[in-house]
Amino acid sequence: MSQNQLFIKILRDSNYSATKARLFVFDLLLKATGPQTMHQLIEASKGIIDRVSVYRVIELYEKLGIAQRINIGWKYKIELSDIFLEHHHHMTCLGCGRVIAVKDDPAFEAMINRLGETHGFVLKQHQLEMQGYCDRCGQGHVS
């Protein structure tokens, strides 16, 4: 099943129709190289989809688990959730601002779940954001 088909299935299964607006914004997120700001999505939709609808579409995506808000530095951005993009975290370079996606491994997942258990929690989700300096930008003491 293609990502588009899966997307439509999720909508239909919850009694939502696959409309022009929803498909358009989904395609934007799918084609995007990384998480998108609301502003970016609204700009890219200019003349095709109204501001308000972009907000409403994203709101629905979140409700259905199609997309999620994540925080890159200061403001939030939107990206497709783990159903479409493999579960991952973000590593941001404090030097050049580059954001890379990082897959975590089973040992990592296990460790986080144990952390939950020791506090009486059954964990359902987690987000990990990391900041540092990438190989191109050195150790952070480059003048």
Place this chain on the structure above:
Amino acid sequence: MSQNQLFIKILRDSNYSATKARLFVFDLLLKATGPQTMHQLIEASKGIIDRVSVYRVIELYEKLGIAQRINIGWKYKIELSDIFLEHHHHMTCLGCGRVIAVKDDPAFEAMINRLGETHGFVLKQHQLEMQGYCDRCGQGHVS
């Protein structure tokens, strides 16, 4: 050195003065039981510190590493950074909304740093947000 003295030292070391507004908001964060929304800070400052100044103070705190924005669920909140509050993460209960602070252990830190290394990063900071169900709220299948 008290937390207040440390706070003033950080300001002075960067050539900022310890003004009424800055001290007031710092005290709010210090006395707070958890992360605060901008709205909470602005409300608590009503009649004493202007809205705009609260924004400016928080902006400065972030720049100086005194406070940081973190994401609890949907919106961001402000809390003092690791210099004042021990390094920790947040676990939010999807049932009752309770947020608890969780200390991670050295093994965890090591694992995260290794994760950085394998991607050519030297990590400086990280934030981990977890969501699940607490012991009071059961496994998430309570009717």
Place this chain on the structure above:
DNA sequence: CATGGATTGCAACAAAATTGCAAAAGATAA
């Protein structure tokens, strides 16, 4: 291809955040 509920766009509104500038407060030196 008709039709009825779901969805959209528009306009107006509300909330959150930012900016410019004059007034007030803080630091410094005499």
Place this chain on the structure above:
DNA sequence: TTATCTTTTGCAATTTTGTTGCAATCCATG
């Protein structure tokens, strides 16, 4: 302490971001 210069604040106005109500349009179903 006071004079003076710099930083910080409060206010008003503005911009940006997000929300709401409603009539017009779309779209899955028969």
